[in-house]
Amino acid sequence: MGRGPSIEGRKNAEDARRGKIFTKLIREITIAARNGADPATNARLRMGVDKALSANMSKDTIERAIKRGSGADGADNMQELRYEGYGPAGVALIIDCMTDNPVRTVADVRHALSKNGGNLGTSGSVAFQFARVGELVFDTAAAGAEDRVLETALEAGADDVQSEGDRSTVLCAPEQFETVKQALVAAGLAPLSADVVMRPGNRVAVSGEAAETLTDLLDWLEELDDVQDVYHNAALPAA
Numbered sequence: 001m002g003r004g005p006s007i008e009g010r011k012n013a014e015d016a017r018r019g020k021i022f023t024k025l026i027r028e029i030t031i032a033a034r035n036g037a038d039p040a041t042n043a044r045l046r047m048g049v050d051k052a053l054s055a056n057m058s059k060d061t062i063e064r065a066i067k068r069g070s071g072a073d074g075a076d077n078m079q080e081l082r083y084e085g086y087g088p089a090g091v092a093l094i095i096d097c098m099t100d101n102p103v104r105t106v107a108d109v110r111h112a113l114s115k116n117g118g119n120l121g122t123s124g125s126v127a128f129q130f131a132r133v134g135e136l137v138f139d140t141a142a143a144g145a146e147d148r149v150l151e152t153a154l155e156a157g158a159d160d161v162q163s164e165g166d167r168s169t170v171l172c173a174p175e176q177f178e179t180v181k182q183a184l185v186a187a188g189l190a191p192l193s194a195d196v197v198m199r200p201g202n203r204v205a206v207s208g209e210a211a212e213t214l215t216d217l218l219d220w221l222e223e224l225d226d227v228q229d230v231y232h233n234a235a236l237p238a239a
Helices: 007-035 043-054 059-070 102-114 145-156 174-186 208-223
Strands: 079-086 092-099 130-139 160-164 167-172 193-200 227-232
Touching: 007 043, 007 059, 007 092, 007 227, 043 059, 043 174, 043 193, 079 102, 092 102, 092 193, 102 208, 130 145, 130 174, 145 160, 145 167, 145 174, 167 174, 174 193, 193 227, 208 227
Parallel strands: none
Antiparallel strands: 079 092, 092 227, 130 167, 130 193, 160 167
């Protein structure tokens, strides 16, 4: 009978995953801090700090990232880059990166796409299919939770609430994100996820081999050190 992964092996894998998440969060905070080191007046920085705290990042680490980004703790040469392209079955992709070496980054992204039935597009080739929106997802399995999310979100200025199964997704303008989030949290509703994202206007059903290849591509892109976020317009089969 085969043995599963050792406890040490699982811990190492978890540490590596956690380290990658922390790296991305630190980059986000560093970039955001360029527009001001005070989260109270810098909405993007406040969102980055909130995500970092939710991931149990220490306040010291967060402060160092803010200092680096604001120029108080040495120069920072990170750049934000957005790549647009296509995956298998013509799925539209937006790949947001933060890097200190754009030549390396575009080569890594292009390689991942070419190995998984995709290709890099020109700027603007797929972005029109997406809209930048605030998105908060809630578990509404508890009795009355769906109604509470709907009522609180709309009163706070959300544009829409979409419910499916035990999940409710609150959508709002990016400028309203913080107000809507704070109202929901104050009502005792903790989001499973909360972020400003690129959301597709329509999703394309992808199944079979194309879905498997796309999943491999998305995993590959997410593993690249310089990639922060990947957005797509595929409706993939439930895992």
